[in-house]
Amino acid sequence: MKIKRFIGLPKLGILGMILLLFLFNMGCSAKSTEFSRDMAPNMDLAESSSHSEMLKLDGDAKRSSLEPEKVITNVYLTLETLEFEATTNQLGQLISKYNGFVENSNIYSNHHVGDKILKNGQYTVRIPKENVEPFMKDTQGIGNLVSQNTSKQDITKQYYDTESRLNVLKIKEERILALLEKADKIEDVIAIENQLSDIIYQKEDLTKSILDMDDQVSYSTVSLNISEVEKLTNGVTKETSFATKLANAWKDSLYFFKIGIEQFIISAIFVLPYLFLIAPFAFIAYKVIQKKNNSNRE
Numbered sequence: 001m002k003i004k005r006f007i008g009l010p011k012l013g014i015l016g017m018i019l020l021l022f023l024f025n026m027g028c029s030a031k032s033t034e035f036s037r038d039m040a041p042n043m044d045l046a047e048s049s050s051h052s053e054m055l056k057l058d059g060d061a062k063r064s065s066l067e068p069e070k071v072i073t074n075v076y077l078t079l080e081t082l083e084f085e086a087t088t089n090q091l092g093q094l095i096s097k098y099n100g101f102v103e104n105s106n107i108y109s110n111h112h113v114g115d116k117i118l119k120n121g122q123y124t125v126r127i128p129k130e131n132v133e134p135f136m137k138d139t140q141g142i143g144n145l146v147s148q149n150t151s152k153q154d155i156t157k158q159y160y161d162t163e164s165r166l167n168v169l170k171i172k173e174e175r176i177l178a179l180l181e182k183a184d185k186i187e188d189v190i191a192i193e194n195q196l197s198d199i200i201y202q203k204e205d206l207t208k209s210i211l212d213m214d215d216q217v218s219y220s221t222v223s224l225n226i227s228e229v230e231k232l233t234n235g236v237t238k239e240t241s242f243a244t245k246l247a248n249a250w251k252d253s254l255y256f257f258k259i260g261i262e263q264f265i266i267s268a269i270f271v272l273p274y275l276f277l278i279a280p281f282a283f284i285a286y287k288v289i290q291k292k293n294n295s296n297r298e
Helices: 002-064 084-097 129-139 156-182 186-218 242-297
Strands: 071-081 101-113 116-128 144-154 219-228
Touching: 071 084, 071 129, 071 186, 084 101, 084 116, 084 129, 084 219, 101 219, 116 129, 129 219, 156 186, 186 219
Parallel strands: 071 219
Antiparallel strands: 071 144, 101 116, 116 219
């Protein structure tokens, strides 16, 4: 009996070890499941964060492809008109309509045609940048547009470089002011105040530059040249029909023929007094020469 008990003990030990291994595996599986459950939200969060960053980068790329933020716009227009006063009045109404102002103007007499004095006006107008396009479109309705030119200058880098330099000077100014409060010696105070004066001067200069750039960006500059003429220039393009070209040629021919006759009559009247002065001397000279020739023949 003792021998049978001794032989049965190893079997029981083996069965116990198998049971313990089974329980251990069950516990590890449970922990692995819990770990997976805990990590799932974090992985979703990481994926969501990565997706958000990608969207942000994509948005930045789209914004970078747009027109630069700081752009100076200059427009040059040349107009013709038959009625100078009416056109300039309409121009003033357009400037008020689009919240602009006249920065500079110069009006002078161009030349005379018959009894009419033709005028010419040069205007420098400042218009808010968001109103430039409709303003340019409306100016074509107050006169005959001869030429139009638009130029843009990107100053974004220059603007932000100037702004960065200004921020650096502000920080430097704060540090120097802190040193000035701690300075005890007269020579140190004088040296620090000299540096402070130089920084203040540079700050004012950079601030003025930024304000000037803001003004040029916010308000576009429109230069207009308005000429009063007796006849408007014909706007002939590739799309103009042959019949229209013939009509324009006929009108131009009549106009320049009329101008030529007028100029001839005016020139003749201008020269007439000189002819009256020269005629007696020319007649006397003619008689003397004729008399001399007659005497030579005899």
